[in-house]
Amino acid sequence: MIMVIHFPARLKSGLFSKSASGYLLLLSVLVAASATADEQAHPLFGAYPRADVERYQRQDYGQFQLPNSAVNDKGEFGKISATGEVTRHEYEIEQVSSLQLAENYLQAIQSAGFSLVFSCEGQACGPEHGQALGDHLSMNDDVYNYYRQPYYLLAKKDLPDGPVYAAWYIGAYNDDCRVQQVIVQGKTLKTDLIQVNTAVLSSQPEAAVSVSAEDAAKDHPMLSRYPGAKLDNSQKVDTEKFTVLMPQAQALELQGDLQRHTYDIQQVSTLKVFENYQHALKKAGFSQLALCQPGDCGGDEQMEKLGDALSLQNDVYNFHRNPYYLVHKLSAGGQDHYVALYIGAYNDNVRVQQLVLSSKTVATDLVKADASELKRQLDTSGKALIYGVYFDTGKAEIKTASTAALKEIALLLQQNSSLKLYVVGHTDDTGDAAANQQLSEQRAAAVVQALQQQHQIAANRLQAKGVGPYAPASNNTSVAGKELNRRVELVQRL
Template sequence: MLLRTLSLLSFSLALFSQPLYAGYDRDHPLFSAYPQASINYGQMIDYEKFTLPVSVVNGESDPETFTPLALTGDLYRHTYEIRNVSSLKVYENYLAAAKQLGFKEIFVCTLDACGAERDAKALGGKLAISGSVYNNYRNPYYWIGEKDSPKGKVVVAWFVGAYEDTVNVQQVIVETESLETGLIKVDAAYAGQAVAHVEPLSEKEKAEDNPMLPRYPGAKIYDHKKIDTEIVKIPFAINAAEKTPLQLTGDLTKHTYTMENISTLKVYENYKAALTSAGFNFISQCELEQCGTEKQVNDLGDQLALSGDVYNWYRKPYYLLAKKSLPTGNVYIGLFIGGYEAEVGVQQIIVQEKTVQTGLVNVNADGLKQQIDADGKALIYGIYFDTGKADIKSESKPTLDAIAELLKRNPDLLLYVVGHTDDTGDGAANVTLSKQRADSVVAELVKNYQVASNRLQAQGVGPYAPASNNTSDAGKQKNRRVELVKRLR
C-alpha cells in the first residue's frame, strides 16, 4: 500500500488550520520523508523568492537556460538520502502522494527526457540547497505540481536522482503568500507623529534597542553601541549618483541583529514599510544586483557593521538610507540587510543630528599649562563673540580668569594670542575679524587682569589653520577658537 510506504500528514490539517513550521532537521508537515531516509540538508525561509524550472535545463549554455517559474512565499527545501532503493520507486511514491492530495502537474521529465547527464545534473542543482546534486543525477526523475489553498497556491517539486546504491531527493515546497508588513514599529512619538498602540517591549529590549526603531520580531542582538555626539560617515548605495558619504554629527546608535528562517526580502520590505509610514524619505537604496559586485556589496555592508565586517551576511543584499527632519534635528537611518543560508544579518545605524555641546569641561590654569608644555599651544573655546563682532561676551569670564591665572603662576611665560574663524564668508574679512578678536582678548587681560602688555601679542589667521572640517556644524565650531601659543621671546 502506498499509504504504508509513504505516510502522509493530513493536507487539510497541515495547510488549512495550523501554521507550518520547518527547521533544518524536520520534514515539511505536508510530506513526510521516504521511510529510512535521512536529511542531509534542510531549510525554511519565511517569504523568499525562488525560481523553479518548468523545462529541461540546458547545462551546456553559460549561464544555464531553462523556462522559469518565479515564486514568492514561504520556502521549504530538503535534501534526503535513501539507500538500497531505486530512484523509480521513490519517485512513484512521491508522485502518488501528490496526486492523492490533488496537486496538478505543471511539468515532468523522466530518465532520458530530462536531457543529457550534464542537463540532468544542472536541473537537480536548481533545487539543491548546496547548489549541486554531485553524483546523484543518474536515472533522474523530475516533477513539479501545484494546488490552490485558502492561504494561496502551494507548489511542490522533486528531483530524484541516483548514484550506485544511493538515491537523493531534492524537495522544494513554496507556499505562496502576500507580503506581511507592519512587523516593525517606528516609535511614533519619537518620529513626531501621533502615538499608535505598540506592544510593550521588555526592559532589556528597551535598554538594548534604539528607542525609535525596535528590533524585528524574533531578532537577536549580535552587537550594539551608543555614542553621545559622534562624527559619522554613512555611504550611499553603489548605484547612487552621489559617491561621497554623508558626514554627520550627532547621537549615534549602531546595531547588528540576526534572525533565522526568514528572507532578506521580507525583512527589508518591513523596514521600508515602517519608515515610510513614519514619514521618512529614502535618499539612497539598492536591491540585490543593484548593490553591485560581491566585493562592492561587502564594502557597503562593512561600512555599517559595528565590527567593520559583515562576515557571511552579504548574500541577497538590500540597502536603504532614509532621512526625516524633526524639530530637534534631522534623523538618518542606514540599513544593510544580507543573508547567509537561512540566517539574516541586519546592520543598522541611526544618527540624530545635533551640534556639539560645549562648556562641560571647565578651563583651568593647570590644564592650559599642561597643553602648552605638551604641544606648545592651548586651544580655547570658552571665549564668546557675537557673529561678525569682536566684542567679548560676558559669559567668557571663567575662561579669561583661567588664562590670567596661568600667566600669574608662570611669570616668564610669553604668549601669542591667535584668533581663528571657520571658512564661512570672505577669507580676508575673516582674517581681519580674527585679529580684532585676538586684540580684544589681549586688551581685556591687560586692562582688567593687569597682565603686562609685552607678554601678549595678538595675531589673526582667519580660516587658514583649521582644526577640523568646514563641512559640518561641529567642524566649524572647532575652527572658531582662540589659541594660546608659547613665545620664546
C-alpha cells in the same frame, strides 16, 4: 510512527520507464517522516523511510524560483516564481534506487491532490543529466556526484491562502540517493511587525540625558527591531559625519546624531524583513530616496559594497544573499532624519545593517573656560584644556568670540600670583603636519600676546609652545574627535 499505505503493484503512473519485470511496487505514500528525519520533516511531505537529513532550511516568508522546464544546451531553464513559507531539505538514503524514490514521491503528489506541473527523467532533463536543476534546488548550489539516474518533479496545489509548490530533484551515486526538496507554501505577508515612533523626533537632542554603554546597545527609540531579532552590535555617537552610498547617484554626506545597529534574525527571508521595514517607514511618512532589490543595482559585488559601507565591521561577511538596500528620509522636529538599511541572508538567517542619523550641527560651546575649573584641572593633572578660544581655519588671529575664555585665563593667573604656564597650541591632523605644527605655535603665541596686552599678565609668566597634531586628545576620524583635538592647553610650569 511511519504510516505506510500499500497500492497494487501494477498501478501506472504514466510518467517513468518500467523495469523488465513490470511496474515497481509502490511501497508507501510519503505523508509521515522516518525516525531519522522526524524532527525536521515537512508536515505535508515527509521523509522517505531511512532517510537522513543532510541539510535543512526554513524561511518564514520568501521567494523561490522553481525550474519548470528541462535544461538547454546553454545550461538555462524556465522558472516559476513562488512566494510564501520556504522549506528546503536535502535527504540521503542508502541502498535505494532513484526510480523507487521517484515513484513514491509521485504517488504522494497524487494522494495529496497536487497536480504535476513539470517532470523529467534522465537525459530528458537536459545535458549532464539535468544537474543544473538539482544545483538550483540544492542548499549548497551543487549536488556533487548525485546526478546519476536523475528524476525531477514539480507539483502544485491551490489553497485559500495561496498556491503550494513542491519540487524534488532525485539523483543517485553508487547505491545511494540524495533528494533535493523545496516546498513553497503560499501565505499572506504580515507587514506590520516593525513600528516607527516619530514622536521622539520632536524632542531636542541637547535635552537628552547621556546614556551608559549598556543603554547605547539598545534599539533606536524611533525604530523598533524586527520580532525575534537579536542585537549583534551597535554604536551611538553624538554629532558625527557619515557617508551614505546612493546607488547610481551621488552619495549623501550627512552629519548629525548617529546610531547604527546590526541585527540577526533566524529562519526568515530578506523579502519579509524588507517588506516590513518598507511598510513601517512609509506609514510613518518617510520618503524613499533609494531602493535596491535583488538584481536591481548591479551584481553581487556592487550590492555587497552598499552593505559593507553601513556595517559596523565594514564587512557583511556571508550575509549578502538576496540583498535589499533602502534609504529613507523624514523632516520633523527641525531636523532631517535618515534611515538606511541593508538586509542580506545567509542560509535561512538574515542580518540587518541599520543606520539612523538625525541631522545636527556641531555644538562648539559645550566646554567652558572657568577659572576655578581650570585651577582644579591644573592641580589634578598639571594641565587644563581650553575650547573657548576660536580661530578661523588656517589662521592665527583670535576671534572676538574668544573674549570670555581669555578673561577666565587671566582671572586664573590673577588669583594665583605665583602660577606660571606653558600655553600650548594643538591642531587636528587635517592637512600638512608641518604646516599644522607652525600654525599651532602661532596660535599659542597669539593667546600669550592677548593675555599680556589685554589683561596685563607679565611676560615671564607665560611661554608659548605648539605641538600641531602630535598630541591628540581624541581620534581624527570623526567630526567630534577633531573638535577635541583643536584646542589650547595650559600646562603648569615649575
